[in-house]
Amino acid sequence: MTLTRTTCPYCGVGCGVLAGADGTIKGDPNHPANFGRLCSKGAALGETIDLDGRLLHPKVNGQQADWDTALDLVAAKFSASIAEHGPDSVAFYASGQLLTEDYYVANKLMKGFIGAANIDTNSRLCMASSVAGHKRAFGTDTVPGTYEDLEQADLIVFVGSNLAWCHPVLYQRIAAAKEARPTLRIVNIDPRRTATTDLADMHLQIAPDGDIALFNGLLTHLADAHKLDKAYVKTHVNGMEAAIAAARTSDGADSGLTAQELAGFFSLWANTNKVVTIYSQGVNQSACGTDKVNAILNCHLATGRIGRPGMGPFSVTGQPNAMGGREVGGLANMLANHLELDNTDHQRAVQDFWESPTICTQTGLKAVDLFQACADGKIKALWIISTNPAVSMPDADGVAAAIANVPFVVTSDIMEKTDTNDLADVLLPATGWGEKDGTVTNSERRISRQRAFLAAPGSARPDWQIISDVAGRMGFGESFAYQTPADIFAEYVALDAAVSHFPRDLDLSIFADADYATLIPTQWPANDHRFFADGRFYHPDGKAQMIPVQAPVLPKVRFALNTGRNRDQWHTMTRTGKSARLGPHLAEPYVEIHPADASALGASAGSLIAVESIYGCTILRTLITPRVAKGQLFAPMHWTRQQTTHGTVNSLTAPVTDPVSSQPALKSGAVSAAVYQPKWYGFLASNTLPAPQTPYAAIARTQTGWQAELAGGKTPLDWEAEVRNLSGQTQGEVSSHTDPATGTIRMAIAQDGLMTALFFASPRPVVVSRNTIVSLIGTDTPPLAALAGRSGSDQPDAGATVCACFNVGRNTLLAAAAGGAHSLAALGEATCAGTNCGSCKPELTALLAEASLPMAAE
Structure with missing residues (x-):
């Protein structure tokens, strides 16, 4: 199998990857960002390139359509809105997932041909x-x-x-x-x-x-x-x-x-x-x-x-191409190639180079303001490209309502079902990582190639081509007649040369004679270059400027909510959520809370907490830990309405922004919290995708299908009907066990002698080995043994996943420690845990300490 040199599509580190069409993924030892290292997410990229859930053909109003029909409609709607309401009535909302070439074309269309600056990006939320x-x-x-x-x-x-x-x-x-x-x-x-x-x-x-x-x-x-x-x-x-x-x-x-x-x-x-x-x-x-x-x-x-x-x-930037987007002016307050949007000389230079009919002259709508304009009815046509703002934006419920308020919404995406796509009139299938070619810039200004090693599935097209096709239908075809991403990159470099007389940091001359096909990771303006070594800066007098700043007055709140990320997940999980290896580490939306605060609320391990703000409410699993300070809560932002009924954390966050950058404040919102008291808690493992409508539900991919954490507001009158509904399985033989003394319910569904679903419910949080239960799906384990939570293959329970890279569970690690692996190195040698990305090493250290085993010298 031939391996292709490409670049990881996750964070701004910009790691080099060797990838094969069979799903083989290796770190590129020659890439200067990672020298062969990969994290758990990067190592699992091969598990995310399948076509399950992919958007493979254009859709108009929920019905499959051909490209001409879809693109004609998009161009007509945007053109009509511009003609009737002016260029500021339309907007693009893009993504740091886009390649630089995609970003360049979108920016060119909006700012130079539509003539407005209403193109912003989820990088507004990042940097x-x-x-x-x-x-x-x-x-x-x-x-x-x-x-x-x-x-x-x-x-x-x-x-x-x-x-x-x-x-x-x-x-x-x-x-x-x-x-x-x-x-x-x-x-x-x-x-x-x-x-x-x-x-x-x-x-x-x-x-x-x-x-x-x-x-x-x-x-x-x-x-x-x-x-x-x-x-x-x-x-x-x-x-x-x-x-x-x-x-x-x-x-x-x-x-x-x-x-x-x-x-x-x-x-x-x-x-x-x-x-x-x-x-x-x-x-x-x-x-x-x-x-x-x-x-x-x-x-x-x-x-x-x-x-x-x-x-x-x-x-350090959060997204793979946040830097590339900055370079080509992908934000509403920027012009291409690090030029100033409000500088008339810069405007004229870019317009002359593009030979465009117009050029934007004022800052466009930035992310929060853009969606407020949607809510206010000012935006008549909206194009969302490669992002999921109905989940990732602050006040996510309000943003979802704002998108629904826009008369015409088009999305370009690789997945069909997302919270944002559910609100769109037109869905356009884009190529994903592994299928598209272009460049990205990492956090140290290093431009690397993403290269295709898979054929485009269905009728999916690259984003730059989709945007160019719409531009052509709007009457701008001659200026968007690109044949390859190399053509776009060459124009981007040529624009930089054309405006080189303006003092700027961006200097792409190192790429002037580069062979795009064989381009190696290269840092602008020169490899291993550090800016400001000569003490020259870019203010008119050549000096830097220290800025007087004053500390804010911190409000007194009952709880301050901090949001962030999990180790093994990425943004709204449209990609990492496909990997069965990455899901089990932290498989449901949770909230970290200090033990003293948990005690005051009456929360115990595994209970649920309802967290509420003036914008919305979520229900999250309690993770009691001194890692957070008293009065503070932490919750990750990954879960969407596709995976959870009430776990979208940005439903809580306020659309408050920095007055200078317009970046949202997502780290210290005021919330209240109370224990949520369901009638029952449940755990479901199934070979089919569950579709629960319970007040609390969190769905995750497993090696044998799916799992769901559940909680119900009322006790079902018919548990068999409830389980069939939750699992989506109308066929199969049901075996069950009920314990009236404890109120527990255990139920198994088997078909043709194989286990297809297992369900466990209790008035208290369900205590079963999730890994063992999940492993029984698809086996011929007798129902009584399955209901007892015992593996028919007599395999030991590995326990909760600690190392996602090698799928090593807690019990496996404890057994290795008990067998003499008393150091991180020894645990790694015995189990491989911690020997790839190393992100689990803090948990391994805590596990050894918890087991009261002395840490040996490495």
Whole structure:
């Protein structure tokens, strides 16, 4: 089997992948982002490329249609809306999942030919505050450093970044660097104790949005301890005095940290020259996110710790091509190729190059405002491309209603059933990862190729082609007559050359003579280049700008809800949800709550909690843990209405945005919580996809079919009918066991001698081995043995999954530990756990500690 060199479609690390049409997936040892490493999600990519659930043909009003019919309708609706209501009556909402070529064409159509800037993207939810902070400080949106800086630093500070789970390969690189050089110090600044904390020498459990108070305190300390680089600042930086004066107004106590913690951190940062500050969504997704970014940048600029090996601020992006989207102007406040949308000279240059009939002259609607405009009836035609805003946007229920309010909605997607597609008039089938060609840019400005190794299924087409076909039908065909993505990339590079007389950081000249087919991962403007090493920035005077920022007044709330990600899932799970290997680690929507708060609510392990805000309500499984502080809750955002009845977490989050970047604040919303008391709890394993309508339900893929966690508001009068309805199985022989004393129900459905469904219900949370029950589906296990939860093949119960890469369960690991595997290395040798992506190592460490086994030296 020939393996194709391509790039992982998940986070912004941009790992190289060797992929085969048979599902073979390997890390590319020659890619400079990962050198062969992959995380659990990347390693499982081969399990996500099947056609189950794929959108394979265009659909119009729910009925299959041909491409001409669908595209003619889209073009006609958009053209009619523009003619009747003006160009600002239409909008595109795109995605960091798009390739740069797709992004370029969509941006060109909207801004240069429709003539509005109403194209925004889910990258607004990811890194808009970082973009705004960079532009305020540097004069342009520039990520200064490279991944090598992480290995060359003497101090790495994580701020709002659970790198171990969200960017695991970078975490592995840092872990390897610390193992090789134990003097490397690591600080983790996060309201939660996360998997990343396991690597840290210091964990600062900061209050939500306490970052500005912390970094303002650091800036003040640097000034008072005479740790500023005044010579550097005099030559290269403006605004230091004003920034320090503003910093002095902050109270360190507002950070939520003790005076001792603050002093320890300030001293460590001040006395270590080579410092890298890695920040991510905990900084960006805030109502003061841009000010947080500038508070961090201020400290690096004031000390000259930027642009040199092993030092500098480093924004790590959440999406695979958030950077590529920024490069081609994929946000509503940008013009292509890092040009300014409100600069008339820039406008004229881009319009001249495109030879377009018009050009946008003012900022378009950004994500939250875009969907508010949909709700208000201002948007008449909406095109959503490769994203699921009915789940991922704040106030997700309100956004779903807003999309439903738009007269004409078209979506381009790879999956047929999504919460957003359910609201669309036209569905257009796009090619997915493994089927399309193009480029992506990772968090260190490195452009890599995604290459097709699978044929396009059904009548699916690449996004750039779909957009170009619509543009042609709108009368712009000559300007969108691309034959291949290479044509688009060449135009993008040529545009950069045409506007090279404008001072910018973006410089694509290294690609001018590149062979697109054989393009190797290449960093702009030059490989291994660090910006600002010469002290030259992009403000008109060539200097950087320190920004005065003040800490916000933190509101007093009963519970502050922090949202985020799971280790093994990606966004709304349209891809990772297909992998049976990735599902079992954390298989249902949950909420982390401190033991003291759980006790006060009367919640116990496995119970359900109803979390509520003024925007909506969710029901989540309780995970009681001291990882969160008292008064704080944490819930991941992955589950959609396709997988859960009341577990969409962004139904709770507020559409509050940063005033500078318009990025939503998704990390500290005010909520209330109460124990949800169902009449019964249930667990179902089935070889068919369950379709439950119970008040609580969470569905996950398994190796033998599907599983569902359930809870009902009333006790069924007929349990057999209920189970058949829940499992969708009308055929088969039913065996059951009822225990009136405990109120438990056990039921099995078998067909042709094989187990097709197993159901367990109880007035309390169901305690059965999920892995064992799931493993019985499809076997000839006798019903009585199955109802007892015993494997007919006499296989030991592996327990809950800990290592998704090798599907290693908790019981397997405990058995290995009891057999003498008393260290991480020994556990890895015995079970393979922790030897691939390493993201499970914190859990392995906790397991050894829980088993009261001493940790041996590695």
